[in-house]
Amino acid sequence: MPELPEVETSRRGIEPWVAGQTILRAEVRNARLRWPVDEEIIALRDRRVLSVQRRAKYLLLELDQGWIIIHLGMSGRLRVLPQPQPPEKHDHVDLVISNGCVIRYTDPRRFGAWLWSDNLLTSRVLAHLGPEPLSDEFDGRWLYEKSRNKRTPIKPWLMDNKLVVGVGNIYASESLFVAGILPCRAANSLSEEDAALLAQSIKAVLLRSIEQGGTTLRDFLQSDGKPGYFVQELQVYGRAGEPCRACGTPIQAAKHGQRSTFFCPQCQH
Numbered sequence: 086m087p088e089l090p091e092v093e094t095s096r097r098g099i100e101p102w103v104a105g106q107t108i109l110r111a112e113v114r115n116a117r118l119r120w121p122v123d124e125e126i127i128a129l130r131d132r133r134v135l136s137v138q139r140r141a142k143y144l145l146l147e148l149d150q151g152w153i154i155i156h157l158g159m160s161g162r163l164r165v166l167p168q169p170q171p172p173e174k175h176d177h178v179d180l181v182i183s184n185g186c187v188i189r190y191t192d193p194r195r196f197g198a199w200l201w202s203d204n205l206l207t208s209r210v211l212a213h214l215g216p217e218p219l220s221d222e223f224d225g226r227w228l229y230e231k232s233r234n235k236r237t238p239i240k241p242w243l244m245d246n247k248l249v250v251g252v253g254n255i256y257a258s259e260s261l262f263v264a265g266i267l268p269c270r271a272a273n274s275l276s277e278e279d280a281a282l283l284a285q286s287i288k289a290v291l292l293r294s295i296e297q298g299g300t301t302l303r304d305f306l307q308s309d310g311k312p313g314y315f316v317q318e319l320q321v322y323g324r325a326g327e328p329c330r331a332c333g334t335p336i337q338a339a340k341h342g343q344r345s346t347f348f349c350p351q352c353q354h
């Protein structure tokens with residue numbers, strides 16, 4: 086599933102191709118995604134792109150009038166085609182750009198979304214989202230204050246979008262390892278020092294992943310079509326039974342709800 090670093094990588098990948106350009110039209114071959122592709126997108130003609138932004142795991146194309154909100158869902162992918170190419174089976178949406186390129190959306194499982202918004206402030210998918218993890222608003226103080234009366238385990242608590250957006254399963258496990266904190270501890274057991282270290286670790290893990298072009302899981306491809314390279318560097322995620330890279334102790338797995346969590350019983354407390 087594309088996580089925040091992959092979405093940010095996609096944003097950076099398509100931005101130079103579309104910002105300041107005009108979307109001549111959208112070609113929607115299959116509108117049946119997680120929600121039906123909005124009519125305004127299907128009918129789109131000659132709209133200038135002012136900027137390409139990201140909020141949580143949503144890509145936001147700011148047009149001279151209105152916004153396109155894109156979510157990659159479970160298996161969505163955006164690519165830049167320098168010139169048009171015939172679509173294949175899962176290529177559901179194209180944006181035809183005035184400079185001759187095509188932004189192509191491919192999504193085998195069709196859990197992604199293409200939504201229209203006249204005003205982002207009233208967008209139902211963006212309302213109620215917590216702070217961006219890489220913003221100054223998100224820090225140890227924020228985590229500490231929010232954790233005071235939370236007895237839920239830290240790991241699923243971190244993945245709640247109302248606390249902070251974009252900390253998915255992989256990055257929650259990895260950040261807790263870097264911070265040396267056990268994922269099953271109650272959130273309210275965090276000391277101020279723990280909270281500061283955890284916020285710092287989340288930022289560091291996400292930034293490193295963005296720099297490296299996003300984590301590869303299954304079929305994620307970078308915006309230029311090449312696979313990302315972060316997967317080899319995961320410390321704990323998906324490594325149950327393998328030796329901890331820091332101390333050699335076998336990595337353990339646990340379940341929180343439906344989600345697997347990975348940790349080192351020696352390095353994390």
Ligand SMILES: [Zn+2]
Pocket residue numbers: 329330331332333334349350351352353
């Ligand atoms: Zn260890």
